[in-house]
Amino acid sequence: GAVVSQHPSRVICKSGTSVKIECRSLDFQATTMFWYRQFPKQSLMLMATSNEGSKATYEQGVEKDKFLINHASLTLSTLTVTSAHPEDSSFYICSARYAISGRDEQYFGPGTRLTVT
Amino acid sequence: GENVEQHPSTLSVQEGDSAVIKCTYSDSASNYFPWYKQELGKRPQLIIDIRSNVGEKKDQRIAVTLNKTAKHFSLHITETQPEDSAVYFCAARGGYSSASKIIFGSGTRLSIRP
Numbered sequence: 001g002a003v004v005s006q007h008p009s010r011v012i013c014k015s016g017t018s019v020k021i022e023c024r025s026l027d028f029q030a031t032t033m034f035w036y037r038q039f040p041k042q043s044l045m046l047m048a049t050s051n052e053g054s055k056a057t058y059e060q061g062v063e064k065d066k067f068l069i070n071h072a073s074l075t076l077s078t079l080t081v082t083s084a085h086p087e088d089s090s091f092y093i094c095s096a097r098y099a100i101s102g103r104d105e106q107y108f109g110p111g112t113r114l115t116v117t
Numbered sequence: 118g119e120n121v122e123q124h125p126s127t128l129s130v131q132e133g134d135s136a137v138i139k140c141t142y143s144d145s146a147s148n149y150f151p152w153y154k155q156e157l158g159k160r161p162q163l164i165i166d167i168r169s170n171v172g173e174k175k176d177q178r179i180a181v182t183l184n185k186t187a188k189h190f191s192l193h194i195t196e197t198q199p200e201d202s203a204v205y206f207c208a209a210r211g212g213y214s215s216a217s218k219i220i221f222g223s224g225t226r227l228s229i230r231p
Contacts, residue, residue, distance in 0.1 A: 032217060043206060044161065044221045093160060097217060104149065106219055108160040 002098045003027050006109030013084055013116055020080045021112045023094030029074035030096035034106065035067070038091040050077040084116040119144040119211045123222030130197055131230050138192045138225045140207035149210040150183060150190045151219065154203045161206060165192070194227075202229045 003026040013019050023033055031052045036044040048069050049057045056069035068080040077096075081088055093111040097104070120143040130136045142150075148169040153161035167174045167181045167190065174181050180193040194201055207222040 034218060036221075043223045046218055046220065049218050095219075104217070105151070105163060105166065107163065108153075110160045111158075 002105070002107045004094065004096045004107050004109040006094055006112055008112060009110060010113045011115070013114070015085055015116055016083055018080055018082045019084055019114060020078055021092055021094075021114075023077045023079070023096070023109050025075045025096040025098075025107075028096075028098055028100060030077075030098070031074060032097040032099075033071060033077040034095045034097070035069060035077075035079050036093045036095065038093060038111075040091075044093060047079075081114065084114070086116045089114055089116045119147060119209055119220040121207060121209050121220050121222040123207050123225060125225060126223065127226045127228070129228045129230060132199060133196055136192075136194045136197055136201070136227055138205055138207065138227075140190050140192075140209075140222050142188050142190070142209040144209070144211045145185075145188065147209040147211050149219075150181070151208050151210075152181060152192050153206045153208065153221075155206065155224075156203045164205075197229050199229050199231060202227060 005024045005026055007022045011019055033050040035047045038044045046059050047062045050069045050071040052071045052074050058064045066082055071077040091111050091113050094109045095106045097106055123140045151166035152164050154164045155161045165176050165179050165181050167183050172183055178195045183190045205225045208219045210219045
């Protein structure tokens with residue numbers, strides 16, 4: 001149980017285009033999902049908290065108009081990087097909150113490596 | 118908001134010896150402290166966690182201790198093996214007002230020497 005998938009695993013796009021990344025909880029419902037980005041040899045930096053049916057909460061310094069988050073169902077959250085630039089190239093990882101039967105943990109997706117050329 | 122500091126940034130130990138990674142947190146309302154292991158290019162994997170109502174938890178060769186007063190928590194790996202080589206992240210989840218978000222430490226790159 002507590003499996004999180006992410007699609008695509010890798011994407012290369014041209015500067016100025018938009019890219020959508022999907023995060024799915026496969027065997028549980030997640031009212032809360034989180035989006036992180038990770039640069040090489042660095043830690044995971046929280047970008048935003050995604051709550052099903054409501055607007056995402058963005059961390060300080062993260063542009064909400066550039067990183068659009070939609071959490072339309074209890075098993076799917078999407079992150080769209082709009083007007084991508086080379087500096088947006090990074091490893092994007094989602095996580096889903098597993099809060100069932102007294103447990104309250106976070107499980108991560110496999111990540112999406114975005115390269116903007 | 119919560120701030121988590123982690124030390125050391127790199128750690129090299131002889132196979133069979135113990136490894137200790139230490140973290141501090143800033144938000145006294147934090148109540149959940151997970152540890153993640155991340156291998157190169159892969160997702161972080163939860164290896165052990167501790168909640169604020171206990172001081173120590175052990176799972177085979179891995180143990181975590183928590184000192185709420187000092188706002189310190191540590192990961193202990195005994196009898197280290199080559200497959201323990203990875204980057205380890207400590208993390209803390211804040212209190213109710215934090216919306217359950219988890220903040221990560223900067224990571225420790227652990228290398229096990231054969």
